[in-house]
Amino acid sequence: MRRQLTAILLIGVLAGCGSGAGKAPGAAQGGRTEITLWQQKFTDQEDAWYKKAVAAFNKAQDKIVLKHQIVPADVWDQKMKAAQAAGKAPDVYTLNYNKVPGFARTGQIQSLERLIPADKWTGLQESVVGSIQYKGQKYAYPMLVEPSAVLFYRKDLFAQAGLDPNRPPATWAELIDYGKRLTTKEVSGVVTAGTAVDMAWSTWGLQWNAAGHLPISDDWSASQATDPKYRQLLQVYQTLYQQGIMPKQPLAPYADANPMGQGKAAMMVCGSWAAGVLLSDYPKMVPNIGAAALPSFDGDPAKPTATLGGWTLVVDAKSKNPQAAADFVAWLLAGDTTLLVDFFKTTKFSKYSPRAAVADAVKNDPAAAENPWAKTIEEQVVAHAKPEPTYDWAISLAFGKAIEKALQGKDIDAALKAADAEIKDFIAKNDLAGQGSGS
Amino acid sequence: MAVTTLRAPARDTRSRGRPAGRGRRRETKAALIMLAPLLILLGIFVIWPLLHAVYISFYTWSFYEAPVFVGLENYLTVLTDQEFVDSVVRGLAFTAMVVPAQVAVAFLFANLVKSVSRKTAAVLKVTIYIPAVISEVIAAIVFSLIYAYRGGILNWFLGLLGREDTAWLGETSTALPAVAVPAIWIGMGVASLIMLAGLLDIPEAYYECASLDGAGPWTKMFKITLPLMKNIILFLLVTGFAASLQFLVLPLIMTQGGPVDSTTLPNLFIFRHFTNDLYIGYSIAAALLLFAVLGAVSALIFRLVRSEKAVDG
Structure with missing residues (x-):
C-alpha cells in the first residue's frame, strides 16, 4: 500500500512537470517549414498591415508557414529573455536600429548577407546601411526610418496668444517665451520627454545639435559628456520644467502623441509617427496643427535636431530555419514594393522608406498629400537628421539621467560630471574602447 | 498591577501508549512520503534554480555565447556600483515607510473590527480585504490616476482647499512616499485579518x-494585548519587510523608477539590468546579493523582537 502511494505521488509529480511539452519549433507542418515572427505592437493600423502581410506571404508560396505574434512593447524584453532562455526565440523579429550592432556583437542575431542575395541590398540609403552593420556584415534588413523629434504646434492657440501661427519658434529662447505665453491651467506650453528613459533617446538629435557629437567618442573609448556645450541643452530642459512650461509630471510617454490630439499641449515634441496618430485619430484637430524642426542652439537650421530611428527585421542566431526566415524578410522588405507602399500609406506617410524604389513610389502616390506635414518634416528634419547611435543603452541612459537631474533643478555641471563618470565606468567594465564605428 | 501569563505544561502526547522506537520510525516514513511531493517540487523549482543561479553568477554569459568564468567579478561589479547600493538603501527607506504604517493600521483596524457587532465586522473585513485581491498592476494604474498632475483626484481635492497642484510622482521629494501609499494599501488587508485572528485568540x-x-484600556493594551501579539507582530514585520523590499510593479508602472532614480527599488534596478544588459551575470549576482540582504535583515528583526514559543492564549 505504502509503495503504491509513493508511486502514485511520484507519477503525479512527474506528470505535472512533464505536461505542456509542445511541438518543437521549426517543425514541418504538412510538408511546410514553420517559422515564427514576433512583431512589437505598434498602432492598430500597423498591426493590421502586418497581419495582412503574413497572410499574403503564406498564400504566396507553399514551402513556409509563418506564424505571427504581436508582443506589447512593455513586455517585449521579458518575453524575449524568457523565450531565449527556453530556446524558443522567434525566427524573425522586429528590432530597432540602435540595438542591431549590440545584438550582432553578442551573437543574438545572424548575418543576413549570406541568406539574402546581393541584388536585394541595392538602393538602400547608405547611412541606414551603416546602422545595420557590424564588422562589415549586414545583420538586419531596414524597413523604415522616422525622425525622433519634430515640433508640432497649435496654430489656433498661437493666434489666440498673439503669435504668428505661421512662424514657429526659431530659437530656444523663442520656444521658451512662446511656451510661457501659451501655458494655461488646462494646456501645457510645451509637452516633451520628461523621464530619464525618454530623454535618453529622444534627445540624441539635440545632443548632436548642442555639441556636434554624442556623449561618447566615435570609437567608444572616451566619455565626452562634460563638453560645456551640453550645458545649453540641460539648461533648456531645466527652464522648461522649473518655470512650469512643460508639465511637472509627464502627461504620457514621449512616443505618445495623444496629448496633442486631446488639446492638452500647445507645442509638442514627438517623432514623425505622431502625424499618423493625429491624422487617424484626431482628424478635426489636424487643420489647427503645424509642424517644424526643433530650433538649433546656434540658430543654424542645417544642423541635426533629430535622429533617424526605426525598425528592421532580424533573424535569430539560433533559428533552426534561417534561410526560410531570411526568405520571408527578403520577400517582405526587398521584393515587390506594392505591399510596402501600402504600409506607408496606412501610416499616413508619417514614416520614410530607406529603400529608393519604395520611397519613390510613396512620394508619387497621390494620397501622400493627406499628410500636410510630411514635406516640412522631410525637408527640415529628415534632411539634416543623424542615424541613431549604436552604443549600449546604458550610455544613453546615463545622459538621460543627467538631463533629468537638471530638470529637477540640480546643478547642471554636477549632473554632466555624474554622467561622465558613469559612462567612463561603463566603458571600462564592458571593454567598449575600440568597438565603436569610428575605431 | 500584575497580570499572570499562563504557560502550558510541556507534554508529549504523540508517543503516549506506543512502543517509542518502531512507531516513530513508521511515522517518520509516513511523514516523508507525505512531504515527498512538496520536497520534490521545492527541489525542482526552488533549490535547483537557486544553486544554478549561484553557479552562473560566476560567469559572464548570454543565451547565445559560451559562458566565460569570471569568478567573483560580477559580485564586485555589483557591490562597487553606487546605484545598486543606493537602490538597496532606498528599498530599506521604503520598507521603513510601508511596514510600520501597515502594522499600525492593521492593529487599529483589527481592534475596530473586534469592538463592533458581528454583521458590521463582516462588512469591515470584506472591505479591508479587497485591496489584497486587486492586482498590483491595477493598484498602480488607479493610484497613478489619483496622483495625475492634471485632472488627478488628489490635486482636484487639494485644489478645493486652495492648494497648488503638486506633481506627486514627478518630484523627487514626493515620489517615493507616493508609491509607498498603494504598497501600504495592498498589504493592509492580509495584515489586518492576521492581526484580528491574533486579537481574537487572546x-x-x-x-x-x-x-x-x-x-x-491602555494598561490592558500594553500588558496583555501587545505582549500576547508579539509573535503576530513579528510575523507581520518579517513578511512585510520581505514583501515591501521586493516591490517591482508599483514603481515600474507608476514612475519607471524616476524621477532621478528616486523610486528605483532594488528589484526594479535588477529587472532593468536583466532586460537591458547584453550579458546576464550582473543581474543574477545583484539578485543573490539582495537575497542576502533580505535574509540578514529578517534575521535581525527576529533577534530584535524575540519570538516566544508556546505562549498560551
Whole structure:
C-alpha cells in the first residue's frame, strides 16, 4: 500500500512537470517549414498591415508557414529573455536600429548577407546601411526610418496668444517665451520627454545639435559628456520644467502623441509617427496643427535636431530555419514594393522608406498629400537628421539621467560630471574602447 | 498591577501508549512520503534554480555565447556600483515607510473590527480585504490616476482647499512616499485579518481579570494585548519587510523608477539590468546579493523582537 502511494505521488509529480511539452519549433507542418515572427505592437493600423502581410506571404508560396505574434512593447524584453532562455526565440523579429550592432556583437542575431542575395541590398540609403552593420556584415534588413523629434504646434492657440501661427519658434529662447505665453491651467506650453528613459533617446538629435557629437567618442573609448556645450541643452530642459512650461509630471510617454490630439499641449515634441496618430485619430484637430524642426542652439537650421530611428527585421542566431526566415524578410522588405507602399500609406506617410524604389513610389502616390506635414518634416528634419547611435543603452541612459537631474533643478555641471563618470565606468567594465564605428 | 501569563505544561502526547522506537520510525516514513511531493517540487523549482543561479553568477554569459568564468567579478561589479547600493538603501527607506504604517493600521483596524457587532465586522473585513485581491498592476494604474498632475483626484481635492497642484510622482521629494501609499494599501488587508485572528485568540478572561484588578484600556493594551501579539507582530514585520523590499510593479508602472532614480527599488534596478544588459551575470549576482540582504535583515528583526514559543492564549 505504502509503495503504491509513493508511486502514485511520484507519477503525479512527474506528470505535472512533464505536461505542456509542445511541438518543437521549426517543425514541418504538412510538408511546410514553420517559422515564427514576433512583431512589437505598434498602432492598430500597423498591426493590421502586418497581419495582412503574413497572410499574403503564406498564400504566396507553399514551402513556409509563418506564424505571427504581436508582443506589447512593455513586455517585449521579458518575453524575449524568457523565450531565449527556453530556446524558443522567434525566427524573425522586429528590432530597432540602435540595438542591431549590440545584438550582432553578442551573437543574438545572424548575418543576413549570406541568406539574402546581393541584388536585394541595392538602393538602400547608405547611412541606414551603416546602422545595420557590424564588422562589415549586414545583420538586419531596414524597413523604415522616422525622425525622433519634430515640433508640432497649435496654430489656433498661437493666434489666440498673439503669435504668428505661421512662424514657429526659431530659437530656444523663442520656444521658451512662446511656451510661457501659451501655458494655461488646462494646456501645457510645451509637452516633451520628461523621464530619464525618454530623454535618453529622444534627445540624441539635440545632443548632436548642442555639441556636434554624442556623449561618447566615435570609437567608444572616451566619455565626452562634460563638453560645456551640453550645458545649453540641460539648461533648456531645466527652464522648461522649473518655470512650469512643460508639465511637472509627464502627461504620457514621449512616443505618445495623444496629448496633442486631446488639446492638452500647445507645442509638442514627438517623432514623425505622431502625424499618423493625429491624422487617424484626431482628424478635426489636424487643420489647427503645424509642424517644424526643433530650433538649433546656434540658430543654424542645417544642423541635426533629430535622429533617424526605426525598425528592421532580424533573424535569430539560433533559428533552426534561417534561410526560410531570411526568405520571408527578403520577400517582405526587398521584393515587390506594392505591399510596402501600402504600409506607408496606412501610416499616413508619417514614416520614410530607406529603400529608393519604395520611397519613390510613396512620394508619387497621390494620397501622400493627406499628410500636410510630411514635406516640412522631410525637408527640415529628415534632411539634416543623424542615424541613431549604436552604443549600449546604458550610455544613453546615463545622459538621460543627467538631463533629468537638471530638470529637477540640480546643478547642471554636477549632473554632466555624474554622467561622465558613469559612462567612463561603463566603458571600462564592458571593454567598449575600440568597438565603436569610428575605431 | 500584575497580570499572570499562563504557560502550558510541556507534554508529549504523540508517543503516549506506543512502543517509542518502531512507531516513530513508521511515522517518520509516513511523514516523508507525505512531504515527498512538496520536497520534490521545492527541489525542482526552488533549490535547483537557486544553486544554478549561484553557479552562473560566476560567469559572464548570454543565451547565445559560451559562458566565460569570471569568478567573483560580477559580485564586485555589483557591490562597487553606487546605484545598486543606493537602490538597496532606498528599498530599506521604503520598507521603513510601508511596514510600520501597515502594522499600525492593521492593529487599529483589527481592534475596530473586534469592538463592533458581528454583521458590521463582516462588512469591515470584506472591505479591508479587497485591496489584497486587486492586482498590483491595477493598484498602480488607479493610484497613478489619483496622483495625475492634471485632472488627478488628489490635486482636484487639494485644489478645493486652495492648494497648488503638486506633481506627486514627478518630484523627487514626493515620489517615493507616493508609491509607498498603494504598497501600504495592498498589504493592509492580509495584515489586518492576521492581526484580528491574533486579537481574537487572546482569552477574554485575561481582560476580565485585569478589569477586576482595576486596569484601564491602555494598561490592558500594553500588558496583555501587545505582549500576547508579539509573535503576530513579528510575523507581520518579517513578511512585510520581505514583501515591501521586493516591490517591482508599483514603481515600474507608476514612475519607471524616476524621477532621478528616486523610486528605483532594488528589484526594479535588477529587472532593468536583466532586460537591458547584453550579458546576464550582473543581474543574477545583484539578485543573490539582495537575497542576502533580505535574509540578514529578517534575521535581525527576529533577534530584535524575540519570538516566544508556546505562549498560551
